[in-house]
Amino acid sequence: MDFSLSEDQLSFQSSVRGLLERSCPLDVVRVVAAGDRDAAERVVRDLDALGVRGVMAPEADGGLELGLLDAVIIQEMIGRQCAPGDFSGAAIVIAGLSSFGGTSAARAWMTKVVSGDVRPGVALAERIGVRDGTGLRLEGGRLHGRSLFVVDGDTATHLFIALPSGSLAIVDATAQGVSRVPLRTIDATRVFSEILFDGVPAEVLTGESLAGAAVNRMTAVARLLVAADALGAMQVMLERAVAYSLERKQFGRVIGSFQAVKHMCAEMAARLEPLRALIWHAAHAFDEGSEEADLLILLAKSHAAEVGVFIARTATEVHGGMGFTDLVGLHYWFKRIGVSRQVFGAPEAVRGEAARLQGWVSS
Amino acid sequence: MDLRLSSEHQAFRAHVASLLESHRHLAPTATDRGLKHPKRLAWQAFLLREGLAARTVPEAYGGRGEAPDILKSRILSEEFARTGLAPPLAGQGISMLVPTLLELGTPEQRQAYIGPTLRGEMVWCQGYSEPGSGSDLASLTTRAVADGDDYVINGQKIWTSTAMQADMIFCLVRTEADAPAHQGISYLLFSMKTPGIEIRPLVDMTGTANFNEVFFTDVRVPRRQIVGKPGEGWKVANATLTHERGMLGDPSASRARLMRVAEIMQRETVDGRSLMEDPVFRDRLVALQARVYAMQANGLRVMSAQLKGESPGMAGLIIKLEGCELNHEIARLAIDAMGELGILYDDSPHLRDDGDWQQKYMYDLGLIIGGGTAQIQKNIISERGLGMPREPKSAKA
Ligand SMILES: Cc1cc2nc3c(=O)[nH]c(=O)nc-3n(C[C@H](O)[C@H](O)[C@H](O)COP(=O)(O)OP(=O)(O)OC[C@H]3O[C@@H](n4cnc5c(N)ncnc54)[C@H](O)[C@@H]3O)c2cc1C
Numbered sequence: 001m002d003f004s005l006s007e008d009q010l011s012f013q014s015s016v017r018g019l020l021e022r023s024c025p026l027d028v029v030r031v032v033a034a035g036d037r038d039a040a041e042r043v044v045r046d047l048d049a050l051g052v053r054g055v056m057a058p059e060a061d062g063g064l065e066l067g068l069l070d071a072v073i074i075q076e077m078i079g080r081q082c083a084p085g086d087f088s089g090a091a092i093v094i095a096g097l098s099s100f101g102g103t104s105a106a107r108a109w110m111t112k113v114v115s116g117d118v119r120p121g122v123a124l125a126e127r128i129g130v131r132d133g134t135g136l137r138l139e140g141g142r143l144h145g146r147s148l149f150v151v152d153g154d155t156a157t158h159l160f161i162a163l164p165s166g167s168l169a170i171v172d173a174t175a176q177g178v179s180r181v182p183l184r185t186i187d188a189t190r191v192f193s194e195i196l197f198d199g200v201p202a203e204v205l206t207g208e209s210l211a212g213a214a215v216n217r218m219t220a221v222a223r224l225l226v227a228a229d230a231l232g233a234m235q236v237m238l239e240r241a242v243a244y245s246l247e248r249k250q251f252g253r254v255i256g257s258f259q260a261v262k263h264m265c266a267e268m269a270a271r272l273e274p275l276r277a278l279i280w281h282a283a284h285a286f287d288e289g290s291e292e293a294d295l296l297i298l299l300a301k302s303h304a305a306e307v308g309v310f311i312a313r314t315a316t317e318v319h320g321g322m323g324f325t326d327l328v329g330l331h332y333w334f335k336r337i338g339v340s341r342q343v344f345g346a347p348e349a350v351r352g353e354a355a356r357l358q359g360w361v362s363s
Numbered sequence: 364m365d366l367r368l369s370s371e372h373q374a375f376r377a378h379v380a381s382l383l384e385s386h387r388h389l390a391p392t393a394t395d396r397g398l399k400h401p402k403r404l405a406w407q408a409f410l411l412r413e414g415l416a417a418r419t420v421p422e423a424y425g426g427r428g429e430a431p432d433i434l435k436s437r438i439l440s441e442e443f444a445r446t447g448l449a450p451p452l453a454g455q456g457i458s459m460l461v462p463t464l465l466e467l468g469t470p471e472q473r474q475a476y477i478g479p480t481l482r483g484e485m486v487w488c489q490g491y492s493e494p495g496s497g498s499d500l501a502s503l504t505t506r507a508v509a510d511g512d513d514y515v516i517n518g519q520k521i522w523t524s525t526a527m528q529a530d531m532i533f534c535l536v537r538t539e540a541d542a543p544a545h546q547g548i549s550y551l552l553f554s555m556k557t558p559g560i561e562i563r564p565l566v567d568m569t570g571t572a573n574f575n576e577v578f579f580t581d582v583r584v585p586r587r588q589i590v591g592k593p594g595e596g597w598k599v600a601n602a603t604l605t606h607e608r609g610m611l612g613d614p615s616a617s618r619a620r621l622m623r624v625a626e627i628m629q630r631e632t633v634d635g636r637s638l639m640e641d642p643v644f645r646d647r648l649v650a651l652q653a654r655v656y657a658m659q660a661n662g663l664r665v666m667s668a669q670l671k672g673e674s675p676g677m678a679g680l681i682i683k684l685e686g687c688e689l690n691h692e693i694a695r696l697a698i699d700a701m702g703e704l705g706i707l708y709d710d711s712p713h714l715r716d717d718g719d720w721q722q723k724y725m726y727d728l729g730l731i732i733g734g735g736t737a738q739i740q741k742n743i744i745s746e747r748g749l750g751m752p753r754e755p756k757s758a759k760a
Contacts, residue, residue, distance in 0.1 A: 125703060183707060183711050184708055185706040250497060250498045250499040251499045258754070259754070264738075317728075320498070321729075323732065324728065325566065326566035326568065330568075331568035334725075338698075338706065342699075347699075
C-alpha cells in the first residue's frame with residue numbers, strides 16, 4: 001500500500017506550479033478578472049506548452065495517457081493561482097470521449113481537443129437540475145433550447161452537450177442559431193455562459209459501452225476537478241492567513257501569537273488535509289475503475305464545498321479588515337471557492353445523489 | 364414578565380400599520396440608491412413626523428420625546444419587517460453618534476448635530492481605525508495638538524466607511540502624548556470639508572469602494588468640538604461602540620432578511636419543485652428562524668434591563684457576535700437555496716434580487732470583522748461576561 005503521489009507526480013506538480021506562479025501572479029489575475037481575454041489566453045498558452053491539455057488522453061491521440069489523479073494535481077495548482085483557462089473543460093470532454101471505445105468519430109474529436117485545435121465548451125448543468133425553464137431537445141438532428149452555466153462557452157470552438165437522454169452531442173459554437181451570453185458570477189476569473197440553441201445541427205456520438213456512460217464520466221470528472229480547484233484555492237488562503245498572522249502586529253505581538261488566531265489556522269488545516277486525501281482517493285478510484293469511484297467523487301465534491309466555505313471565511317477573518325479589501329486580493333480565491341461550491345451540483349443536491357446511489361433512499 | 368399588549372399598544376400597532384400602509388407609495392426601494400436620495404429623505408421626514416423614527420429622542424432635537432417603551436419599539440420593528448417597507452435611516456450618525464451625544468454631548472453639540480443627522484441631511488463617518496490600530500484601537504497615533512483655540516490634527520485613518528459621502532466625522536485622536544494609551548485619547552467632531560483632509564477610496568471584496576483611507580495634514584478643528592473632556596475619548600468611544608455593536612446585530616433586520624429568504628424558497632423551483640418542499644433547505648430555514656427569534660427575545664430582554672437602568676450583562680455582550688454571524692448564515696442559505704443561480708452577481712435575467720445575496724454574504728463577513736472582530740468579541744464575552752482571566756501579556760513579539 002502506498003497512499004502518496006509518485007516522484008513523477010510531485011515533480012510534474014511542481015513544474016506546473018512554477019509555471020503558473022510566473023504566468024499568472026496576482027496582477028494577471030486582476031486583469032483577467034477585469035475582462036482581459038488576451039491575458040487569459042496567454043496563461044492558457046503557457047500551460048499548453050507543458051502539454052497538459054491531453055493529460056488523460058491516450059498517447060495514440062496525442063495525450064499523456066495519465067489519469068484523473070494527475071489531472072487533479074494540475075487543477076489544484078490552477079486553483080492555487082486562480083488561473084483562467086479551459087484545462088478542466090478539455091479534461092472533462094476527454095473523459096467523456098474515452099467512453100466510446102475508440103470509435104473513429106470519438107477519436108477524431110479527441111485528437112483535436114488534445115491538440116487544442118478544438119477548444120471545448122461543456123454543457124452539463126441541465127443534467128444536474130433544471131432552473132428557469134432551461135433544457136435541451138434534439139429534433140431531426142437539430143438542437144433546440146437553452147443551457148445555463150456552460151463551461152468555457154466564451155472560448156469554445158465546439159460545444160459538448162449532455163442531452164437529457166444521456167447522450168453526448170457536439171455542436172459548432174460558431175454555427176448559426178447558437179447565441180452565447182456570458183453570465184457574470186462573483187468569480188470573474190472563470191467565464192460561464194448561457195447558450196441558446198435555435199435548431200442547430202448537432203453530431204450525436206454513438207457507440208458507448210453503456211448508455212449515458214460518457215455524460216456520467218464527464219459529470220464525475222467535472223465535479224472532482226472543481227473540487228481540486230477549490231482545494232488549491234483553500235491551500236493558498238490558509239498559507240496566506242498564516243503568513244499574514246506572522247507579519248501583522250496588534251497589542252505589541254504578532255497576531256499569530258494569539259491562541260484565537262492559531263486555532264483558526266489549525267482548524268483550517270485540520271479540515272483541509274483530509275479533504276486533500278479524499279480528493280486523491282476519489283481520483284485514484286476513478287482511474288482504477290473502482291466501484292466506489294462515483295460515491296467518492298460525490299463525497300469529495302460536497303465536502304470540498306463545505307470545507308471551502310469555512311476556509312474562505314476563516315482565512316479572510318484572520319486578515320481582519322485587510323481581508324475584506326481588494327488590496328490583498330484574497331477575495332479572488334474567496335469567490336473562486338464560492339463558485340466551485342455551487343457549480344456541477346451544489347452540495348445538498350450532490351449529497352442527495354450520494355444517498356440514492358447507495359440505495360439509502362429511492363429517488 | 365409581561366408581554367401582553369395593552370389596548371394602548373394594540374391601538375399603536377393598528378395606527379402604525381395603517382400609517383405605513385397609506386404611505387406605502389412614498390417608501391424608497393432598493394433602487395433609490397444614495398444616502399441622500401430625495402425619496403429616502405422624504406420618507407425619513409415622514410417617519411420622524413409621525414414618530415415612527417427617533418421616537419424617544421427629545422423634541423428639542425427633532426425626535427418625538429416619548430418615553431422609552433420596549434413594546435412600541437418592538438411593534439415598530441415588526442411592522443417594518445412585516446410590510447417590507449424601508450425602516451428608518453440607521454447610519455453611523457444615527458445609530459452611533461446620536462445616542463452618544465444624548466449621553467455625553469454638550470447642549471450646543473446636541474442642538475447643532477442631532478436634528479440634521481436624524482433627518483438624514485448630515486451624514487457621518489467614524490474615524491477610529493488606523494493602519495496600525497485595529498483590534499488594538501487604543502494604540503492609535505493620529506495626533507491632535509492644542510494650538511490657541513484649535514486642535515491641529517495630523518495622521519491617518521483607515522477603513523473609514525462612507526467617508527466620501529460624509530459631511531462630518533467623529534474621530535479619535537491622541538491629545539495627551541504622554542498619558543497612558545487609554546487616557547491620552549480625545550473624541551472630536553469635525554467637518555469632512557475641513558482643509559487638510561484627503562480621502563482615498565478603498566475597493567472592497569464586493570467590488571465597491573465603500574470605505575476609505577483618510578489622511579489629515581494640519582487639520583484645524585476648534586477645541587469646543589470635543590465630546591467629553593480631553594483624554595476621555597476612550598470612554599466616549601466605548602459608548603459609541605456599544606451602540607455600533609447593537610446596530611450591527613439588530614435582530615429585526617435579521618428577521619426581515621429571513622422572511623425574504625422564506626419568500627425566495629417559496630417562489631424558486633428546481634426541477635419544477637418548490638425549494639420549500641425540500642426538507643434540507645426548509646430545515647435550515649427554520650433552524651435559523653429559531654435563532655432569529657431567540658435574538659429578538661434577547662433584544663427585548665436587553666432593552667428591558669436598560670430601561671430599568673440595569674446592565675444587560677451577558678445578553679448584551681453576545682449581540683454583535685451572534686447577530687452578525689446569523690446574518691451571514693441567512694445570506695448563505697439564500698445563496699445555497701438558489702443553487703447554481705446563487706453565484707450570479709451581475710445583470711442577467713437569471714439573477715435574483717439584484718445579486719444582493721452574494722453582496723450581503725460578503726458584506727456581512729466584513730461586519731463580522733468590523734466593529735470589533737469575532738475573536739475580540741469572544742475575548743470580551745469570556746473575560747467580561749464570564750469572568751475568565753485575560754490572556755497573559757507575552758513578551759513583545
Ligand atoms: C466592513 C467594515 C467596515 C468598517 N468600518 C469602519 C469605520 O467606519 N470606521 C472605523 O474606524 N473602522 C472601520 N472598520 C475597521 C474595523 O473596526 C477593524 O477592521 C477591526 O476593528 C479589526 O481591525 P484590523 O482590521 O486592524 O484587524 P486586526 O486587529 O489586525 O486583526 C487581525 C486578526 O487578528 C485577530 N486579533 C487581533 N487581536 C486579537 C486578540 N487580542 N485576540 C485574538 N485575536 C486577535 C483579529 O480577530 C483578526 O482575526 C471597518 C471594517 C470593516 C471590515
